[in-house]
Amino acid sequence: MSGIYIHIPFCRQACNYCNFHFATSLLKKDAMLAAINKEIALAAGDNSWLVNTIYFGGTPVF
Ligand code: SF4
Numbered sequence: 001m002s003g004i005y006i007h008i009p010f011c012r013q014a015c016n017y018c019n020f021h022f023a024t025s026l027l028k029k030d031a032m033l034a035a036i037n038k039e040i041a042l043a044a045g046d047n048s049w050l051v052n053t054i055y056f057g058g059t060p061v062f
Contacts, residue, residue: 001050001052002049002050002051002052003051003052003053003054003055004043004051004053004054004055005055005057006036006040006054006055006056006057007020007021007057007058008036008056008057008058008059009021009022009023009032009058010022010023010024010025010026010029010032010058010059011023011024011058011059012024012059020057020058022058
């Protein structure tokens with residue numbers, strides 16, 4: 001059993017306890033979403049593992 005966590009790293013505020021990569025600016029939004037899409041496309045070609053759950057996290061502000 002395996003799962004994937006996809007972090008959308010754009011937040012309204014910086015939480016002082018957070019250990020994730022995040023930004024409070026949307027300047028890099030398009031580049032980050034393109035990178036996430038590319039990573040998903042690369043992983044889709046690998047059928048050697050089974051994914052049971054996909055969790056989207058972060059606090060998208062868009
Ligand atoms: S990812 Fe979550 S915990 Fe971290 S700064 Fe953003 S909203 Fe806060």
